[in-house]
Amino acid sequence: MPKKSKVTITDIARRVNMTTITVSRALTKPELVKKETLDRILEVARELNYVPNAFARNLKGSKSRLIGIITASLDNPFYSEMIKAISRAAKKRNYSIMLFDTDGSPELENKAMETMLSYQVDGIILSVVSDYDEYHPQYLEQLIHANIPVVQVDRRLSGAPFPGVYLDNLASGYKGGRYVLEQGHRHILALAGPEQSNISKQRLEGLKQALAECKEPTRLEVLYGDYTMQPAFENATAYFKQHKQSPDAVFGLNILITLGALKALRKLGNKRHNPAVFSIDEAPYADIFDFNIPCVHHDTYQMGHSAINMLLDRIENPGFEGSDIIIEGDLRASV
Amino acid sequence: MPKKSKVTITDIARRVNMTTITVSRALTKPELVKKETLDRILEVARELNYVPNAFARNLKGSKSRLIGIITASLDNPFYSEMIKAISRAAKKRNYSIMLFDTDGSPELENKAMETMLSYQVDGIILSVVSDYDEYHPQYLEQLIHANIPVVQVDRRLSGAPFPGVYLDNLASGYKGGRYVLEQGHRHILALAGPEQSNISKQRLEGLKQALAECKEPTRLEVLYGDYTMQPAFENATAYFKQHKQSPDAVFGLNILITLGALKALRKLGNKRHNPAVFSIDEAPYADIFDFNIPCVHHDTYQMGHSAINMLLDRIENPGFEGSDIIIEGDLRASV
DNA sequence: CTGTTAGCGCATTCAG
């Protein structure tokens, strides 16, 4: 019959005729307690179903052994793999995770940050809702002031003094552009994220550089959206309905965008010549499906891994500041 | 220049020549404070970058507004969608999430549970590492004793008195079996999870029922693994290397198993007649890829949604016990 | 090896 009242070390102490401090020690520094009493205490603790109170414990020291993660989309395979990597490494070093999915909302991001800070997380992995230059979240000052190790991933918060793990977006755009041109495509429809997003800007810039190097005339059209499927789907659908002439290639600036474009193409059916499709970021399980889209692959697991390790190093080694890590993508085109 | 020392309400109180309690009230029950002082307090709080200390706050009351999630695999799309749903609903009702990926390890599950309990989570979504009848995790007694609302998902912990949201595994196996038979397949290779897993048992049982109803002779072979890709891949590879004659159909008992089998088939190449493939659970973005595998689809987002709502209802409404919800799968076969 | 004292930051009494 479960009792409502929580069991505390005081309860245990009473039962074994000792003071709380001895119980406390038995639980956290067993080597400082006589084996006999230790055993009794542990036994009674189990018997009473004692559970230590993390709040009381953490109220003193400032180590919560909590890592906060802020991500804009749990359902983007790009991020979920990263989170897997982070989670693995964190638990290996005995940290627990507070996870916040901001779902693209700056308000939620702000609230998430406040919650994390109030829970005294020991470190933060931050992937911001928006990488616009103009995005200056409220919480930034607090965060800096709190003096907590932060490591950014993928999306760079401009003006933030935290190191991060990022992709080489310019190079990825360029590699993709080169490939598409090599395939003989000249008229390219790029589906991008938000117009002000630096990631999109850089990827487009890379693509443009590749096009500029082409001796033949080329044509680039760009449709902006965000980094999710739905707008990409809508943009692509509208485009193909309006234009009689398809581009030679559709160039998706991230995987969800590409999937949205593919969905549009599928829905419109094979009434028309389908353009080639190229993606930045690889589709999940792409190696398994027969249908392989050529892409620039980014090792997301590795990104997560680098980020969490940098973070843990910063946490456990206050002198260490860390510095940006740039991950290169590699072209993957099925033969 | 970030100061190391945390700002507390005492600091604020000093600055405004008030006592801590007034500051406390200003922060939590603003209507009880004169507007004038309220404003000053809030201003100073911002100025000092005050962050409330969740530990101190929660030490008294027992509401942490924390929800714990235990899942065996963050990278299984089946679960990551569920977590997305949970996260959305939780934040909507102002709960934060502590996430634990046990990666299939009972020890990690145990540790995760202890951490969650010590953080006084208000409720727990539990998807256990193993649904064997014989699995009796250490923490169960503590968990029951702690008297915290728990809702299980997908994997049922036998003997646990918590309600849950589950799939109708028998029916899903049966539906799949029927479909495969209708396609004319008679020799079926089923790739299952662990032999003792009840989910696997039930899905197989459904499949067998379908086969039993078939008038013609049928043949069923079963290879056991776990619910991840790797063993499925290895089993399938070994099988196909050893057997000259392919089965008519490969029947994957969850999506990762199916993907593993597909990978094996791809690697072995088209040196041989490829069997048909059927899956329980749908591949991510299956609607988008050209290559559609017929499957029994389960609405995972909906599962997560049901689970978190049941949990939140239980938390906020102590009388309410909740009861099992069974979700039906539906057959999805491209035309 | 064990106990005493004290305090972490906040919010709940109860008084003014």
Place this chain on the structure above:
DNA sequence: CTGAATGCGCTAACAG
């Protein structure tokens, strides 16, 4: 509307 006192559960620091 504001304050004083008190305690939540636990663990340093210092005895003994």
